[in-house]
Amino acid sequence: MYKETTSSKIVKWSLIGISIAFVVLMLLLPLITVIAEAFKQGFDIYAKAVSDNYTTKAIWLTLEATLLAVIINTVFGLSAAWSLTKFQFKGKKILTTLIDLPVTVSPIIAGLIFLLTFGRQSPIYPLLQDWDIKIVFAVPGIVLATIFVTFPFISRELIPVLEARGNDEEEAAALMGAKGWTIFRKITFPHIKWAFLYGVVLCAARAMGEFGAVSVISGHLRGKTNTLPLHVEILFNEFQYVPAFAVSSILVMLAIVILIARSVIEYRGRKKI
C-alpha cells in the first residue's frame, strides 16, 4: 500500500462525493418522490388506487407477460446457448449475431414489426382471422413483444459460462454411459445455474418494465391490453397524479425485489466458484 498524500485524499473523497451525489440525485430522489407522491393523500387513497379494477388487471397482465417471456426465453436461451457452444454448424455466426438483435433495435421498431407482421396490412391477417386468432391489440401481441425484447437476456448470460469450459466433464459422463438428460441435469446445469438465474432475473426485470414495443402493439385498451407501465402513462396523461404514482410504486417495489434477488444470486454464484 502506498501512503495517501493530501492531494490523493482530496481526489479520493471528491470522486466518492460525486458518485454519492449523483446516485442520490438521479436515483434515490426520484424513487423517494414516487413513493412520497403515491402516499401524499394518505394510505387509503393509495390503497384505493392500487386496488382499482384496471390496476389489478394491469398487474396480472404484466405478471402474465413476464412469466411467459421468462419461460419461453428459458427454453430458447438454453437451446441457443447449448447449440452455439457445443456444436459446429453452418450459420452459427449469423445466429449469434441475430440473438443480439433485440438489444440493438429500438423497442418501438420491435412493436412496429409485430404490428406489420400480424396487423391488418399483413398478408397473414386473413389467415389469423379465419382461425379467430387475435394478436395485435390483444394479449398475445403483448406477450410476443415482451418475449422479443427480452429474448437475448438468458442466452447471453449462459454462452460465456458454457464457452469458458470445455466439454470434457460431459464427455466423461457420456463415456460412463450417462444419457443426455442425465448429463444436462447432473453435470451441465449445476455449472450454469447461477448464470441462468441471473439471466432469468434480468429477463423478468426487463419484461416488467417494457414500454415501447408493448405500447405500439397494445392499442391501450384499458383492462384488456394495459400493462403496468402503460397504465401509468394513461393515468398520468389524465392528470390523475396520485394513482399514477401509486401504480408506479408497485413497479418500484417489484424492481427492488428483483434487485435483491439479483444481489443474492450474484453473491451465491460467486461463492460457489
Add this chain to the structure above:
Amino acid sequence: MYVELKNINKHFGNFKASDNVSFGIEKGKLIGLLGPSGSGKTTILRMIAGLENPDSGEIIIDGKVINNVPASKRGIGFVFQSYALFRYMTVFENIAFGLRVLKKSENEIKERVAELVKLIGLEGLENRYPSQLSGGQRQRVAFARALAPNPQLLLLDEPFAAIDAKVRQELRHWLKEMIAKLGVTSIFVTHDQDEAIEVADEIIITNKGRIDQIGKPLDVYSKPKTAFVASFFGQPSIFKDYNKFHSFDTIPNVDQAIVRPEFVKVTKKNEVQKFKNSAEEGVVTDVAFRGSGIEITVLVNGETLTARRSFDEPSISVGEKVDVFIYRLFVTVGNYAFLLENKSIREPIVVI
C-alpha cells in the same frame, strides 16, 4: 491381440491427425503412447474411446469391430488430461457416477466406492469437492472414477502432465503398481520419454500422426528404427559430418549423425583410457551438476557434444583440454536410422 487398430486415418479439416495408424495390444499390458505434442496421441485415444470417429480403418476390441459402437457402450475407462472431475460433486459422487448410471444398488455403490477410495489412499476425503484436492489427489480420483465400473480397457491421457515433478515420480510408480495389481489393459499417453520408459511395458512412438516404432522400452531406446525415434530419446547432439571423427565406417547418403551422452567418453589428459589412441582432443565449454552426475559439454572438431561423468571421477573444469572418444553413433539416411560402432573397439589394443 486385445486391442487392435487397423489402418486408421483421421482428418481435422485438411490436417491429417492420424496417418494409417496400426498397432495391436495384448491383454493386461500397460502401453505408453509416446510422441511430441501435436503428434496425434490424444486423437488415437479418443478414437479408441469413441469420442472421435476415424475417417477409415478398423478399431477392434476383444475380437469385435467397434467402430459403430457408441462411446457410452464401449465400457472403456478414460482418464482425461484435465481429469474432468465433476466439480459440483464430491469425491464419493464422482466415483459413484458410473455405478449410478449402471443402476447399481446403494449398498453395492457404497462398497465399491469405499474399496476404490481405499485403493487410492484417500480415506476420509470422500466428502471433499475436487477444488479442495491437490493435483495428485485429483489424479487419483479421476483414476478411481474411471475404474469404478470395472472397465476392460483403461485409457489415460497425459495422466501426470499437470502434477509437479516430485509427486509425479511417486504417482508413476503408484499407477504402474495399481495397474499391475488390477490387471486391466491400459494405454497411457505421454510426451515425456522418461515417463514412458519407466512405466510402460511397451512403447508406441507417434510422429506427425504416424506410428514410427513399437517395442519394449529398452528396444525403442537403443534400437531406434527411424530418424525421428533416434533423435527423440536422450539428450542427443546432432551434426552432419560424422567423418570428422575417425574410426567410423563411411555410409553413403547420410543426413545426420546423432550422438547421445552415454555414447561419449570424456577423459582428462592424465587419465588412463582404453581407447586413448583413437580419442580426439576437445575443449570443455560447460560443466553442469545434475542429480545423477556431471554433465560436460565439449567442443571437438567443431561440434558440440554432451557427455556424462560420475561424481567420483576427477573433476574437470571449463576451458580444460580433454580427450573425447565416441563409442558409437546413429546415422540417419532418409527416414531410417542405423547404429555405427567405433571400429577401434573391435581392434586389438596395441600398447606401444
